[in-house]
Amino acid sequence: MSNTATHNLSRETSDVVSEKIQQILASVGSQKVDESDEIETVEYNWHQPHCFNxxxxxxxxxxxxxxxxxxxxxxxxxxxxxxxxxxxxxxxxxxxxxxxxxxxxxxxxxxxxxxxxxxxxxxxxxxxxxxxxxxxxxxxxxxxxxxxxxxxxxxxxxxxxxxxxxxxxxxxxxxxxxxxxxxxxxxxxxxxxxxxxxxxxxxxxxxxxxxxxxxxxxxxxxxxxxxxxxxxxxxAGEDFLSETVAKAMLGHVHKLPVSITARLASIVLTLEEIMSLNVDDVLLLDKKLNEPVELIIDGQTIFRGQPAESDGKYAVVIRELCSTK
CATH class of the missing domain: 3.40.1550.10 (CheC-like)
Known part of the structure; x- marks a missing residue:
């Protein structure tokens, strides 16, 4: 098989891909929504004032x-x-x-x-x-x-x-x-x-x-x-909320775990090309070797850095703080 992901598919491969796509669509359509996961809400009457707590x-x-x-x-x-x-x-x-x-x-x-x-x-x-x-x-x-x-x-x-x-x-x-x-x-x-x-x-x-x-x-x-x-x-209750509670909440926020994703590079393929991928195929990514790795938090690129190794594990040396605006 060709070492590029953009080779022409044979008629047989196309039939297999189409069958896989149908199976995926059928699987997605057959899933039932778990009613227990629905969030309970209280109806809010926007036509009525809510002046009093x-x-x-x-x-x-x-x-x-x-x-x-x-x-x-x-x-x-x-x-x-x-x-x-x-x-x-x-x-x-x-x-x-x-x-x-x-x-x-x-x-x-x-x-x-x-x-x-x-x-x-x-x-x-x-x-x-x-x-x-x-x-x-x-x-x-x-x-x-x-x-x-x-x-x-x-x-x-x-x-x-x-x-x-x-x-x-x-x-x-x-x-x-x-x-x-x-x-x-x-x-x-x-x-x-x-x-x-x-x-x-x-x-x-x-x-x-x-x-x-x-x-x-x-x-x-x-x-x-x-x-x-x-x-x-x-x-006094308002002061307690704005000072004591706010400080306590901030202390908890500082200790919250945050997931950071290191993204080396990316590539865009068609669904048909993805379905045809096999072991030993090679994907050509959209980034050169000297370009930095992106560190992502909640979908936003926060840092950029260079790939590294430490104690036998992958690592990233931060080189740049990105603007979040």
Whole structure:
């Protein structure tokens, strides 16, 4: 057989090569993916903000429970009767969910915030507004028609109730003295939002004891304004992460084993030529004898050097440090 890898193949050899190629392709196609090797992933909702870590979420749950207890006391004072208030959900949203034209909101709203800035509101659906106002008037059979407008008296009473709810929220905060807005607004958000703000929605259920008529409302507050209430991450923990842990990680990195490959040279052949190779064939590589050997780490040439021998083993004398850019 010729000593070059580029000799012409006979018809018989071509048939053998083709058969080998078919066997390789069949073998590759028949392999099954081991489902046990699949990586478990957690679905991440990109349409929902993730402002709070797990520790803050626990604190937020504790805070909302305080709000519920405080609201129950306020309703008891207003109605001179016992009430149960429970938190039904605490969720995070982008403001676009509430201000987009196709997400038009209905109901009654009263802003909350400091004296100089409103950064949240209490939202009261129309049916809830009717139940709250008519029950305060002594109507035990609240109107079921949620489409009607409140009377002037009912709206005035609803403002008092909403102010009491905001006062209950404020009483649960150690960092804020919250103030309600001056008037109830219907069917449109009374705070300006451009759609990208991150909001925390706290939905709560209110039920007069033994009435069997629960009603629902919610607080909607900027997440940035909620964080001071539940507390920021402990700074000492951040310092520990950035200093102690970082040093420990760096110490482990320094001891990690790294594989270095010494590449003498290379050659490009066709698949057909590779399949025809046999013992004693000679491959002509693409490097001259005086050219350096490449030392490769993770696919990148890091050093170049000259082949050598040491203690009966192959060795490389490093002559050049290569740029990794």
């Amino acid at each position: 797990s520790n803050q979420l626990k604190k937020l749950d504790n805070f909302t429970e305080k709000v519920a207890q405080s609201c129950a006391k306020k309703f008891a004072q207003l109605y001179n009767s016992d009430f149960n208030v429970t938190i039904t959900s605490t969720t995070q949203h982008f403001a676009d969910e509430f201000v987009a034209p196709n997400n038009a909101q209905s109901g009654y709203y009263l802003t909350l915030g400091t004296e100089n800035q409103a950064f949240g509101l209490v939202g009261i659906p129309s049916q809830t507004a009717i139940i709250w106002a008519t029950q305060l008037l002594g109507d035990t059979n609240s109107a079921e028609n949620s489409d009607r407008d409140l009377s002037q008296l009912e709206e005035s009473l609803l403002l008092d109730i909403a102010c009491g709810v905001i006062k209950a929220f404020s009483d649960s905060c150690e960092n804020y003295d919250l103030h309600p807005g001056s008037e109830i607004v219907r069917s449109q958000m009374p705070i300006e939002l451009d759609g990208t703000e991150e909001l925390c929605k706290i939905t709560f259920s209110v039920e007069k004891t033994d009435s069997g008529k629960p009603s629902e409302a919610y607080f909607l507050v900027l997440c940035d304004k909620v964080k001071p209430v539940i507390g920021q991450d402990v700074q």
